[in-house]
Every structure is written in C-alpha cells, then in structure tokens.
Amino acid sequence: MTDPNPETSAGTCSACSTQNPAAARFCAACGGSLSERSSGRGYAAAPNESVASFALVSTVMPYASARSARTYKLAFLIGIAIPVVAVLLGQPSFALVTAAFVVPVVFILYLYDVNLWEDQPVRVVLGAVALSAVLAIAFTLLWRTWLQSQPGALLETAAGRFNLWAFLIPCVIAPVIAVILMLIGPVLLASRPAFDDLMDGLTFGVVSGVTYAAVQTLTVNWEVIASPVSGFDAVATWLPVIVNVALLKPIVFGCAIGIAAAEFSGLGEGYDGFTGRFVGRVLEAMVVLILFEAGLYLTGLLGGTTGLIVGMLWAAVVAGAVIVRLRTVLQHALLEGALEAAAREGSSKWSSGEDDFCADCEMPLLVDALFCVSCGASVRARTKDLRRAHSSTPTSGEGASA
Ligand SMILES: [Zn+2]
Numbered sequence: 001m002t003d004p005n006p007e008t009s010a011g012t013c014s015a016c017s018t019q020n021p022a023a024a025r026f027c028a029a030c031g032g033s034l035s036e037r038s039s040g041r042g043y044a045a046a047p048n049e050s051v052a053s054f055a056l057v058s059t060v061m062p063y064a065s066a067r068s069a070r071t072y073k074l075a076f077l078i079g080i081a082i083p084v085v086a087v088l089l090g091q092p093s094f095a096l097v098t099a100a101f102v103v104p105v106v107f108i109l110y111l112y113d114v115n116l117w118e119d120q121p122v123r124v125v126l127g128a129v130a131l132s133a134v135l136a137i138a139f140t141l142l143w144r145t146w147l148q149s150q151p152g153a154l155l156e157t158a159a160g161r162f163n164l165w166a167f168l169i170p171c172v173i174a175p176v177i178a179v180i181l182m183l184i185g186p187v188l189l190a191s192r193p194a195f196d197d198l199m200d201g202l203t204f205g206v207v208s209g210v211t212y213a214a215v216q217t218l219t220v221n222w223e224v225i226a227s228p229v230s231g232f233d234a235v236a237t238w239l240p241v242i243v244n245v246a247l248l249k250p251i252v253f254g255c256a257i258g259i260a261a262a263e264f265s266g267l268g269e270g271y272d273g274f275t276g277r278f279v280g281r282v283l284e285a286m287v288v289l290i291l292f293e294a295g296l297y298l299t300g301l302l303g304g305t306t307g308l309i310v311g312m313l314w315a316a317v318v319a320g321a322v323i324v325r326l327r328t329v330l331q332h333a334l335l336e337g338a339l340e341a342a343a344r345e346g347s348s349k350w351s352s353g354e355d356d357f358c359a360d361c362e363m364p365l366l367v368d369a370l371f372c373v374s375c376g377a378s379v380r381a382r383t384k385d386l387r388r389a390h391s392s393t394p395t396s397g398e399g400a401s402a
C-alpha cells in the first residue's frame with residue numbers, strides 16, 4: 001500500500017508496508033530502518049551496539065535492559081578479578097575453582113533476575129543444569145580413563161610430541177559427543193510449551209554450555225585442585241590458563257550450544273524441533289568445539305608459557321567469532337520473526353501492550369509493536385515480567401498503525 005499523501009507516507013515501511021508515525025526512525029512491526037540517517041541499524045537486543053561486536057552481555061543475556069546490562073558487566077569483571085588476584089597471590093588451585101564458576105554463577109543470577117522460570121518450578125531448570133553437570137563429569141571421566149589406559153597416549157603431551165590418540169579423543173571425538181550431551185537438557189526444556197520461544201532455547205543452550213564447560217574444567221584439573229599447588233613462580237603459566245577457563249571456554253561452549261538450541265526453538269510460536277537447519281547448527285557447534293580444543297592442543301605443542309599464551313590468543317579468536325555468530329543469528333531471528341508476524345498481520349504474543357515503554361530507551365511503545373520506533377530495540381528481547389506487566393491481551397486485530 002502506498003499512500004499518495006507525503007505527510008503520512010513518511011512513516012511507511014518499505015519492507016512490510018506498515019504505517020508508522022512520521023517521526024518514527026524504525027518500523028514498529030518489522031524493525032526496519034525508516035530514515036536515511038538510521039540506515040545502519042543496530043543490534044536488535046541492544047540498539048546502541050552494532051551486530052558485529054564482541055559485547056558479551058547483550059549476546060548471551062539478550063533480556064538484559066541497557067541499565068541491568070551494566071550490572072552484569074560489573075559482575076563479570078569482579079568475578080574474573082577474583083581468580084586473577086588469586087594467581088597473583090600464588091594460589092592457582094583456588095583460582096582454577098573460582099574461575100570455572102564465574103560465568104555459570106553470573107548467568108544463573110541473570111536467569112533469576114529476568115525471572116525466566118516464570119510459574120514453572122525452579123527445579124525443572126535446575127534439573128537441566130544438574131543434568132549437564134552430571135553428563136560432563138561422567139563423560140569426561142570416561143574418555144580420560146580410557147585414554148590413560150592406552151599405552152603411550154600421554155594426556156599431558158610433552159612439548160613438541162604429537163600423539164594421535166591424545167589428539168583425537170579430547171579434541172575431536174569428545175567435543176562431538178559433548179555437543180549432543182549438552183543439548184539434551186535444552187531440547188527437553190524447549191519442547192515444553194512454557195519455554196518454546198527462541199529466546200528460551202538460546203538461554204537454555206547457553207546455561208547448559210557454560211555449566212558443562214565449568215564441570216569439565218573441574219574434572220580435567222581434579223588432581224591440581226585436590227592437592228593444591230601454591231607459589232609465585234608459575235604466575236605467567238597460570239594467568240593464560242585462568243583467562244581461558246574463566247572467560248573464553250565458557251563463551252565458546254555457551255554460544256555454540258545457544259545457537260543450536262535457538263534453532264531447535266525456531267522463529268515462530270511453538271518449537272521447530274529436529275529440522276535440517278537444527279542439524280546444521282549442531283554440526284556447526286561440533287566444528288567450533290573441535291577448532292577450540294584442537295587449537296589448544298596444537299599450540300600446547302609449542303611448549304611452556306609460549307604455548308599457553310598462543311593457545312589463549314587462539315581461544316580468544318574462537319570466542320570472538322562465536323559471539324559475533326550468535327549476535328548475527330539473534331539479529332536475523334528477531335527481524336525475520338517480526339517480518340513474518342507483520343506479513344500475517346496478526347498481533348504476536350511478544351507485542352507490546354497499552355502504556356508500554358521501551359526497556360532500552362524508555363520511550364513509549366506503540367500498541368502491538370514488536371520494535372521501539374525510537375531506538376529500534378526488539379520488544380521480544382525483554383523480560384517476561386515486563387511483557388506481562390503491560391500485557392493488553394489484544395482483543396482486535398489492529399496493527400501498529402492504530
Ligand atoms: Zn516494517
């Protein structure tokens with residue numbers, strides 16, 4: 001529909017033909033940019049950031065508003081400072097244990113904060129977290145015990161000595177099976193009607209991935225933790241290990257599984273299930289984990305502190321890539337899902353209600369909007385509590401143009 005009157009056609013979206021107010025910068029229905037000035041649209045879950053950014057909080061915690069995101073960033077910084085200080089004080093074993101828990105603990109606080117559990121019993125979600133933890137211990141012990149029983153397959157490979165089994169088991173076979181194990185909990189949860197949204201699938205994937213990463217770290221390093229080492233001589237050796245364990249490894253595991261689990265949930269209402277696209281994302285997660293583990297193993301062959309630092313840099317590259325990948329997937333899902341809803345011309349269950357406000361820029365939202373017309377933030381990327389507080393349970397099929 002094109003409106004011949006230039007005053008009203010100013011707000012008409014070229015992508016979905018929705019009539020927006022003339023001052024709107026973004027389309028309320030599909031999130032598309034309306035003016036030339038805002039052509040490069042930002043990340044739909046945090047519009048002041050670009051999609052191609054390494055911002056961790058708005059990637060794995062898309063429900064966080066601009067204000068609460070600052071709190072989570074601070075929590076991550078404090079969390080990572082604890083093991084780093086512990087290493088500097090000569091307590092690497094303590095550092096290792098605390099490092100493993102930084103991301104899972106902050107993430108579970110976030111889940112409480114945004115009240116993702118809603119009316120569902122907390123034990124349902126905690127059960128899925130526990131399942132990931134138990135599978136991580138059982139499977140890690142299994143492959144490590146088998147590997148240690150193999151003659152000549154030293155786990156702690158000496159510098160420069162490549163052993164085929166010591167490479168294949170932890171770097172190729174274990175990651176492939178681990179991806180399947182990490183997805184069991186998220187898939188069971190995302191199949192429940194209360195959690196069938198794409199954002200739920202993504203969140204359960206991340207929580208399962210970071211839990212598995214933490215428990216695997218503790219299992220693999222159990223000897224170091226059980227008989228604590230201390231001393232200042234190994235600070236340079238331990239710092240790259242701690243940065244990897246506390247930050248990079250949980251990012252890689254969490255994002256890779258989050259992407260796959262989001263695909264299981266799919267764009268629309270209800271979950272998509274075991275589609276070809278989901279299988280593709282699962283394979284992608286396997287490749288990411290293999291690249292991560294194989295890179296650490298191969299750089300470890302360089303030996304000593306050099307190997308550890310190069311390994312940490314490699315882990316940072318993989319973590320950065322997987323963060324941008326998850327942001328791209330989420331951006332596409334939020335915009336594509338809105339375009340689908342706009343095409344159906346019905347109101348979706350994520351739309352804004354009466355007297356509703358944007359969680360990011362605090363400007364009023366149009367009724368039945370999926371995006372803020374001022375900043376372009378996705379209404380879908382906000383907590384269910386906020387959504388419910390303004391729920392209008394729409395009685396008519398009026399669009400955002402009302
Ligand atoms: Zn539009």
Ligand SMILES: [Zn+2]
Nearest residue numbers: 358361372375
């Ligand atoms: Zn806004």
